[in-house]
Amino acid sequence: MFTDFLNILADWSQFDSWIVVCAALAAGACAIPGCFLVLRRQSLMGDALSHTVLPGIAGAFLLSHGLMTSGWMTPETYESTWHLGLFAGAISIGILTALLTQFIQNLGGVESSAALGIVFTTLFAIGLVMIRMAADQVDLDPDCVLYGAIESSILDTVGTTDIPRAAVVNGAVLVLNLLLVVVFYKELRISAFDPELATTLGINAQVMHYGLMAATAVTLVAAFESVGSILVIAMLIVPAATAFLLTHRLHVMIGLSLVVGAVSALLGHVLAMTLPTIVTKSWGGPSIQGTSTAGMIAAASGACFFLAVLLSPRQGVLSLLIARQRLRLRIVAEDVLGLLIRLEESEDSAVAQTASQICERLGTGRLKTRLAIIGLTRQQRLASSSDGVSLTERGRSSANRLVRSHRLWESYMAKHFVVPDDHLHETASRVEHFLDPDLREELAEELDAPETDPHGRAIPPESESK
Amino acid sequence: MWTYNTQVVMAGTLLLGISAGVVGVFMLLRKRALVGDVVSHAALPGIAAAFLLFETIRPGTGKALPVLLTGAVVTGFLGVLCTIGIRRYTRIKEDAALAIVLSVFFGVGIALLTVVQSLPTGNAAGLHDFIYGKTASMVVDDVKVISIASVVVLIACGLLFKELAMICFDMEFAGAQGWPVAWLDLVLMCLVVGVTVIGLQSVGLLLVVAMLIIPAASARFWTDRLLPMTIVSAVLGGMSAALGVLASASIPRLPAGAIIVLVGSTFFALSLLFGTRRGALRRFQVLLTLRRRVGRHDLLRAFYEVLEARGCTSDDFRLAETPVSESELQTMRTWAPSRLHRLLRTCRSDGLIAQDDQGEFRLTRLGVDEARRVVRNHRLWEIYLINYADIAPSHVDRDADLIEHILDPDLIAELNQILSKQFPQMVVPPSPHTIDQPAGAV
Numbered sequence: 046m047f048t049d050f051l052n053i054l055a056d057w058s059q060f061d062s063w064i065v066v067c068a069a070l071a072a073g074a075c076a077i078p079g080c081f082l083v084l085r086r087q088s089l090m091g092d093a094l095s096h097t098v099l100p101g102i103a104g105a106f107l108l109s110h111g112l113m114t115s116g117w118m119t120p121e122t123y124e125s126t127w128h129l130g131l132f133a134g135a136i137s138i139g140i141l142t143a144l145l146t147q148f149i150q151n152l153g154g155v156e157s158s159a160a161l162g163i164v165f166t167t168l169f170a171i172g173l174v175m176i177r178m179a180a181d182q183v184d185l186d187p188d189c190v191l192y193g194a195i196e197s198s199i200l201d202t203v204g205t206t207d208i209p210r211a212a213v214v215n216g217a218v219l220v221l222n223l224l225l226v227v228v229f230y231k232e233l234r235i236s237a238f239d240p241e242l243a244t245t246l247g248i249n250a251q252v253m254h255y256g257l258m259a260a261t262a263v264t265l266v267a268a269f270e271s272v273g274s275i276l277v278i279a280m281l282i283v284p285a286a287t288a289f290l291l292t293h294r295l296h297v298m299i300g301l302s303l304v305v306g307a308v309s310a311l312l313g314h315v316l317a318m319t320l321p322t323i324v325t326k327s328w329g330g331p332s333i334q335g336t337s338t339a340g341m342i343a344a345a346s347g348a349c350f351f352l353a354v355l356l357s358p359r360q361g362v363l364s365l366l367i368a369r370q371r372l373r374l375r376i377v378a379e380d381v382l383g384l385l386i387r388l389e390e391s392e393d394s395a396v397a398q399t400a401s402q403i404c405e406r407l408g409t410g411r412l413k414t415r416l417a418i419i420g421l422t423r424q425q426r427l428a429s430s431s432d433g434v435s436l437t438e439r440g441r442s443s444a445n446r447l448v449r450s451h452r453l454w455e456s457y458m459a460k461h462f463v464v465p466d467d468h469l470h471e472t473a474s475r476v477e478h479f480l481d482p483d484l485r486e487e488l489a490e491e492l493d494a495p496e497t498d499p500h501g502r503a504i505p506p507e508s509e510s511k
Numbered sequence: 512m513w514t515y516n517t518q519v520v521m522a523g524t525l526l527l528g529i530s531a532g533v534v535g536v537f538m539l540l541r542k543r544a545l546v547g548d549v550v551s552h553a554a555l556p557g558i559a560a561a562f563l564l565f566e567t568i569r570p571g572t573g574k575a576l577p578v579l580l581t582g583a584v585v586t587g588f589l590g591v592l593c594t595i596g597i598r599r600y601t602r603i604k605e606d607a608a609l610a611i612v613l614s615v616f617f618g619v620g621i622a623l624l625t626v627v628q629s630l631p632t633g634n635a636a637g638l639h640d641f642i643y644g645k646t647a648s649m650v651v652d653d654v655k656v657i658s659i660a661s662v663v664v665l666i667a668c669g670l671l672f673k674e675l676a677m678i679c680f681d682m683e684f685a686g687a688q689g690w691p692v693a694w695l696d697l698v699l700m701c702l703v704v705g706v707t708v709i710g711l712q713s714v715g716l717l718l719v720v721a722m723l724i725i726p727a728a729s730a731r732f733w734t735d736r737l738l739p740m741t742i743v744s745a746v747l748g749g750m751s752a753a754l755g756v757l758a759s760a761s762i763p764r765l766p767a768g769a770i771i772v773l774v775g776s777t778f779f780a781l782s783l784l785f786g787t788r789r790g791a792l793r794r795f796q797v798l799l800t801l802r803r804r805v806g807r808h809d810l811l812r813a814f815y816e817v818l819e820a821r822g823c824t825s826d827d828f829r830l831a832e833t834p835v836s837e838s839e840l841q842t843m844r845t846w847a848p849s850r851l852h853r854l855l856r857t858c859r860s861d862g863l864i865a866q867d868d869q870g871e872f873r874l875t876r877l878g879v880d881e882a883r884r885v886v887r888n889h890r891l892w893e894i895y896l897i898n899y900a901d902i903a904p905s906h907v908d909r910d911a912d913l914i915e916h917i918l919d920p921d922l923i924a925e926l927n928q929i930l931s932k933q934f935p936q937m938v939v940p941p942s943p944h945t946i947d948q949p950a951g952a953v
Binding site (some may be wrong): 083086087088089091092096149152153154155156158159160161162163166167169170171173174175178211230273276278279280281283285286289290317321328333334336337339342343344346347350354360362 | 539542544545548567597600601602604606607609610611612613614615617618619620621622624625626629630643717718720721722725727728731732765766768769770772773774779783789790791807860
């Protein structure tokens with residue numbers, strides 16, 4: 046299977062490199078406004094814009110085409126200006142979408158996401174009708190707008206060089222977006238995190254909102270050629286959301302989203318080349334030559350997001366799970382130490398306990414207890430002999446700290462709360478795991494360094510930790 | 512044009528429109544309007560995968576509608592589950608979760624669809640119709656599937672109407688009452704997935720969400736009650752579906768899905784303007800009525816206070832017979848002269864004041880009663896604020912000015928009760944603060 050993979054990749058050509066470059070530039074350009082959309086909780090605005098770009102483009106295209114055919118514009122000017130027309134159409138439609146949504150929300154009291162849904166479906170339907178009705182005169186394929194044709198778009202090169210026009214356009218938009226972010230970094234950041242503060246500082250919320258919409262629309266138009274207007278949402282939101290999971294800092298988030306976008310572009314194209322062939326071959330089906338790069342880029346960015354959900358260092362599902370298990374294990378280990386020192390106390394000698402005896406006394410799970418004992422033995426807090434395990438000197442001192450925490454807390458509770466004596470133990474055995482030396486010292490001071498706890502048992506002195 | 516097939520398709524789409532209208536109401540009220548969009552986009556990989564699977568197992572069976580729709584239901588539901596999972600287990604917010612699931616599923620769908628199209632065996636042209644919708648390609652068997660599903664959805668909504676209403680309005684309360692809210696929410700999701708999936712063929716996955724949102728949002732302008740709203744939404748949904756199919760059948764090349772949406776948007780625009788409950792015109796009218804009432808209250812109080820400053824308020828006769836000039840009234844408030852003029856005119860036509868030959872104004876019998884009532888309410892509120900809310904007498908005038916117009920009868924009765932010992936019914940208490948003397952007063 047892996048040799049298949051390499052065989053296909055051996056055919057990697059300059060075109061493939063350009064496809065990846067174009068897609069990466071488009072993804073990067075999209076990721077920047079995407080970060081702010083995610084932070085401002087306006088991701089669906091990106092979704093809506095990617096739909097409404099269609100009528101904007103169709104309108105601008107039909108208009109300039111009509112101007113040419115009716116003689117108002119020479120074919121030469123048409124050739125040189127229609128691209129600019131598309132951008133103008135996209136900017137106006139982007140702002141129109143935002144304005145209409147706001148208008149319906151204000152005038153009708155319609156909830157924001159519903160207002161957005163109404164506006165974008167309506168505008169998109171208008172775009173579809175426009176394209177279908179004008180299909181005879183102009184060659185504007187809605188499929189191309191929707192899914193893009195990155196494979197063919199790179200054939201359209203600039204002048205005599207090999208550089209595709211799409212790479213230049215997306216690269217320019219990426220640079221423009223980066224410039225905008227650098228120049229308006231402070232304003233963007235404040236209005237994304239605290240719109241009220243931004244307003245009190247004199248940052249015009251309306252200008253920020255519509256400016257972001259216009260920038261998003263321009264970015265979308267530049268990218269739609271490469272990946273199509275629907276899949277552009279994946280580039281807009283997914284890398285930004287992935288970066289959002291990985292960091293708490295805005296500039297790191299923007300940087301990470303660029304990286305995630307580029308990685309998804311590369312991964313997407315490689316998968317698009319190899320995956321269908323490998324899968325069909327292993328099933329013994331007919332051989333298939335690759336699939337849509339744009340679709341696979343979206344899927345690859347989805348995979349990146351999924352990985353971030355699982356593995357993000359601070360908030361990943363797996364990381365949290367691991368942290369929780371470690372905490373559990375630590376508590377069991379401390380309970381084992383506590384049990385052993387109490388047994389020593391009551392019997393005045395070191396008594397070895399087997400693992401199953403400890404389980405029984407503590408009422409904890411077998412596996413967890415064994416793991417805890419193994420860990421403690423490795424830390425040389427427990428020594429194992431043929432009778433079982435017993436405390437080492439080191440283990441005794443950490444157990445003493447624990448017992449000190451426990452009994453100090455009991456004394457504190459007894460002094461400050463009206464709790465019957467037989468209720469103290471329960472709470473203290475929860476709290477004992479979370480008291481650090483400073484807190485113990487404070488407790489001891491507060492209680493005038495007590496010798497015994499409310500049950501009359503001695504509170505061990507603070508031992509030096511080794 | 513009016514062929515048997517068109518009639519059948521129209522009947523099916525009509526049922527679809529009705530059921531989408533009904534389910535849409537619940538989704539709108541749950542503030543989950545755009546979940547339908549996620550479901551429809553997420554359905555694409557399911558359609559392509561189901562086709563691939565059945566074509567590999569038994570070539571030729573992949574294009575059966577029930578097969579494709581089953582695939583669509585599976586991945587559509589998976590998409591919903593993913594958004595819920597992302598929301599619960601990460602700090603990603605609802606909007607981004609929707610956008611992520613929608614675009615990634617759609618991307619996978621496009622990739623699978625490209626694979627399907629490059630299959631040497633299969634003619635996959637039909638699959639493409641799910642994206643834009645194509646009523647013309649529907650056959651009687653397809654319509655049967657759609658109709659049965661729509662009817663099932665409608666029956667489910669009818670049976671569970673009360674329960675769904677409860678989770679729409681107050682999920683916590685419903686939970687506290689012992690209703691299985693999580694299950695009901697799941698049922699609602701199933702209904703949405705069902706409606707969305709059967710709408711794919713006629714409206715297309717890009718636009719099917721409009722059938723869930725637009726009729727429901729339009730119905731909201733006509734009524735505040737759930738059952739009438741559901742009926743209005745169902746009617747609007749059915750009408751836009753039927754008209755859309757009709758239009759696309761009569762005019763060649765018009766895509767039915769887009770027309771259905773546009774008809775629905777037209778209904779929405781009309782409802783937004785003319786809705787009898789929350790429509791823009793209705794709101795404007797309510798605002799205008801309020802402005803009128805506020806203006807009338809202000810004018811009568813100014814009138815009364817001018818007369819009070821002259822000591823003419825002791826009996827009704829002097830109240831009604833003392834003339835007041837427009838310039839005297841002008842000094843009582845910061846009125847634009849034109850507004851004061853308009854107010855005087857409307858009050859005259861309401862029969863509250865009369866104008867004599869010298870152009871001066873008097874209160875009529877009706878005007879005297881109304882003026883007393885208005886001033887009394889204003890001062891009661893002022894006294895209440897001073898006594899019970901610890902507001903300085905110099906500040907109460909403005910506060911009372913803001914609220915006096917919207918005091919409802921219950922509140923006034925309560926004020927009367929609190930202050931009745933001091934000021935028996937129908938006596939206008941003296942103002943607790945000094946009133947700026949109108950110019951020309953003695």
